[in-house]
Amino acid sequence: MKRLISLFALLLLLCVTSPAYAQSILRDAESEALLADMSRDLIRAANLSPANVRIVVISDPSINAFVAGGQAVYLHSGLIDAAGSANEVQGVIAHELGHITGGHVPLQGRMAQGATGITILSLLLGAAAMAAGSAEAGVGLMQLGQRAALGNFLAFSRAQEATTDAAGVKFLSGAGITGKGMLAFFKRLQQQEYRWGLKRGSETSYVMSHPMSGERISTLTADLQADPAWNKPSDPDIEARFQRVQAKLRGYVAEPKDTLRRYPASDTSIPAHYARAYAYHLGGYPKEAAGEAMALVKAEPKNPYFLELKGQILLESGKPKEALVPLREATTLTNYQPLIATTFGHALLATEDRAHLEEAERVLRQAVARDKENPFAWYQLGMLYERKGDTARAALATAERASMMGDYGRAIPSGQAAMAGLPQGSPDWIRAQDIVMAGQGMMQDRKRK
Known part of the structure; x- marks a missing residue:
């Protein structure tokens, strides 16, 4: 009986507990600026404040997104990698905002408590039957109760997903953003379901927490196509920025050999230079990484994110003095964006020149004042104060x-x-x-x- 209790408790934990805190958060100034711009109109359409909603990227290769209480949407890096466009990611964000406005995380917690109650009752009935001498009947009662609890919980979850899909359609419409990306993303998920061998009515689909993607596509297509924004082109500037951020992310999280295969040297586009710069840097080829960063800066000399990358590569290659010029310019161009300013402050300290301490203190104190979730900035500030005695x-x-x-x-x-x-x-x-x-x-x- 203890084993049955433990197995169900584990399964329920996996269904309810958010994975946000078991995975690392990826922070990048350019990516955060893009996601803020991509989601701003959607957040307003959901009657929420863009100042209070955060879009957070989690380092995880799976294609997933979730909310975990509060007003934060978590996107897996694998989702961004798999997306064919920024518009697809906007469809996902619209859906997740529906979870926030629907209060689904607290509701899910209450439903889980109900499922646990059903399970405890079945365990008690099963134990009573076993005590009466019917071990087989007791085990049957326990399993029946657990199946009912899990079935109720997952049915509740699927119902939530369906209402959240409808909310996502509403938010896309309110933001004047086409729903083509939402449907395209569900089609990607449908292809995955085919590869996994899932189909409607199968035993596996019964225990899924989401409706089958084919059902979602059928349900949503008419409403999305009837919306005035259906044939509105996606913002070309957003799409171009997304390709850069997507390539940067791939270069950072993927194996360097895989990135270099995906973005060969013959590809001279901005995203390709971006991806290769990170791949070479992580792979231990500083000269090649610096060359890719220089190609980016040459293409757009005043792009602060290219300057940031150039300075970061120089800093992490043991050349902090050379990193100061591009990092200082990147910091100034972004009006002291906290993540970029922190890297600049780190470079100032890494020179081990006491003449830079005053500037480093000013830069780092601005960074911690403007970014409440930047532990590395506090670490650098602590080092600075140690040096000052x-x-x-x-x-x-x-x-x-x-x-x-x-x-x-x-x-x-x-x-x-x-x-x-x-x-x-x-x-x-x-x-x-x-x-x-x-x-x-x-x-x-x-x-x-």
Whole structure:
């Protein structure tokens, strides 16, 4: 019986728990700017604020997207890789926004509690039957209850997906964006289902949490084609930027040999240069990587993302002084975009020239002020304060970084060390106190749980 309980608990956990925190988040200034521009009108059409909704890329090769509470949409890197256009990704984002407006994560949690209740009842009935001497009947009752619970849960999930598809159609229409990409993406999923051998009415399709893609295409086609935006071309600027970001992502996450096969040297397009630059850099060929970055800068001398790449390659190739010029220009051109500014601050520190400390402090403090999820910037700021001999603020930077990463065992003592060295009542002292008190509260919650 214990084994049956454990197996069902594991299955339910896989159905309910978000994978967001088990995978690494990929952050890139250009990609985040593109996704913000791609989703802005969709977010407004969903009556949400673009300032509050985040589109986050997760490093995962599977084709998937999800929401995990709050107002964040998570896209797997595999989804971006597989998409044929930015418009396809917009269709996915529209669908996921439907989950947010529908409150489906909290609803799913309540449904899971109901499924668990059914399962516990079946286990109790099964145990009673086994105690009465009918082991076979007891096991049958347990399995029946588990199947009913799982069936109810997945049926609920499929119903949610259907209503979310309808919401996605509405948001695309409200944003004036064609739904051709949504249908094209469902067709990609349908091809995968064929390869997996899934078909309507099969035992496998019964336990799926989503409707079959063919059903979704049939349901949505008429509404999408009737919308005034159906024949509206996708934004050519967005599509061109998407090809660049897609190539950059492929160069970063794929094996270098696979990237170089996909983007041979004969391909002199901007996306190909981008992909090869990352592939060579990750593969340990700095000269070739620098050559690809130079080709990009030559094509567009004032493109801040090309300048950022050039500076990043120089910095990570052990040439921080040479990296300063392109990184400083990229930082200025983007009005101190936090991720780019952090790389620039890192380069300033990497020169080990104390003359750069003042500029590095100014740049890094702007970065942490404008980006609340940038632990690397806090790490660099901590190093800067160590070099300046300001141990209290170095401890505060460590506390900020640890708190951001959920490491309260480090955040609390670091915050206490900062408080001991800072003027009592000063803004930094109050911030250190907040980190300590919040960390202690979180630790107590963990102990209670």
